Amino acid sequence: MLRFASLASGSDGNALVIEAREAGAAASTCVLVDCGLNLRDTERRLARHGLEPSAIRGILVTHEHGDHAGCVFDFAAAHGVTVYLTHGSLIALQDEGKVIDGVRLSILTSREPLAIDGLEVRPFTVPHDAREPVQFVLSDGAARLGVLTDIGIGTPHVVEALAGLDALVLECNYDRDMLWNGAYPRWLKERIAGPFGHLDNEDSARLLAALERSRLKHVVAAHLSQKNNRAELARRALAGALGCEESWIGIATQDDGFAWREA
Ligand SMILES: [Zn+2]
Numbered sequence: 001m002l003r004f005a006s007l008a009s010g011s012d013g014n015a016l017v018i019e020a021r022e023a024g025a026a027a028s029t030c031v032l033v034d035c036g037l038n039l040r041d042t043e044r045r046l047a048r049h050g051l052e053p054s055a056i057r058g059i060l061v062t063h064e065h066g067d068h069a070g071c072v073f074d075f076a077a078a079h080g081v082t083v084y085l086t087h088g089s090l091i092a093l094q095d096e097g098k099v100i101d102g103v104r105l106s107i108l109t110s111r112e113p114l115a116i117d118g119l120e121v122r123p124f125t126v127p128h129d130a131r132e133p134v135q136f137v138l139s140d141g142a143a144r145l146g147v148l149t150d151i152g153i154g155t156p157h158v159v160e161a162l163a164g165l166d167a168l169v170l171e172c173n174y175d176r177d178m179l180w181n182g183a184y185p186r187w188l189k190e191r192i193a194g195p196f197g198h199l200d201n202e203d204s205a206r207l208l209a210a211l212e213r214s215r216l217k218h219v220v221a222a223h224l225s226q227k228n229n230r231a232e233l234a235r236r237a238l239a240g241a242l243g244c245e246e247s248w249i250g251i252a253t254q255d256d257g258f259a260w261r262e263a
């Protein structure tokens with residue numbers, strides 16, 4: 001059984017929790033992908049999803065930006081959790097003084113999958129303005145969940161990495177008109193819309209349409225900008241790509257993330 005939920009999603013902080021449990025087994029494997037909330041908020045939201053911090057076996061870090069990595073070392077130090085991250089993310093976090101001595105580290109590379117107990121993790125590279133960003137496909141050996149946020153442009157490599165998923169958490173960062181007509185300074189608009197920034201709703205819809213998705217049972221739009229996007233616009237774009245009901249597309253919110261789903 002593979003299930004997943006979000007504690008929060010958006011530019012104020014991201015954290016996704018994934019649990020793998022073998023049929024009939026008492027114990028399960030729980031990991032976080034990113035931890036960009038503060039420590040108390042992370043603990044409170046884990047409790048809301050029925051989890052103790054001690055249940056978390058590891059934190060997989062996509063990249064060093066504060067909305068993803070801001071609380072990684074605080075949480076890991078407080079609860080004795082291993083941090084899995086690329087060498088580039090580690091160096092960037094060291095440069096920012098965010099790395100806490102004594103926290104167990106495991107260095108990821110996009111060339112090699114890894115196993116955390118019963119959970120198989122495949123990191124893959126993405127174009128984003130960070131030192132060595134990755135995103136992940138996670139599997140319990142049966143179902144596969146893809147996580148893709150913070151990517152400037154869909155690439156053939158990403159389309160290949162996300163083929164044959166059962167579930168996908170997919171960035172829908174902004175609506176193009178809302179961004180360009182909005183109040184952000186020009187340099188920031190160009191950064192967000194650039195090839196190392198974020199996906200807009202139409203980019204995400206095109207990427208989704210390009211995937212091999214014969215097994216796909218869940219699509220959740222994530223990392224929506226609170227200033228430059230609206231849930232109904234993201235839903236409409238992704239539903240258009242799939243030819244499905246708009247209500248079938250899930251939304252990950254900044255305040256609540258989303259509830260458990262089973263892949
Ligand atoms: Zn982000």
Ligand SMILES: [Zn+2]
Nearest residue numbers: 063065128150
């Ligand atoms: Zn980022």
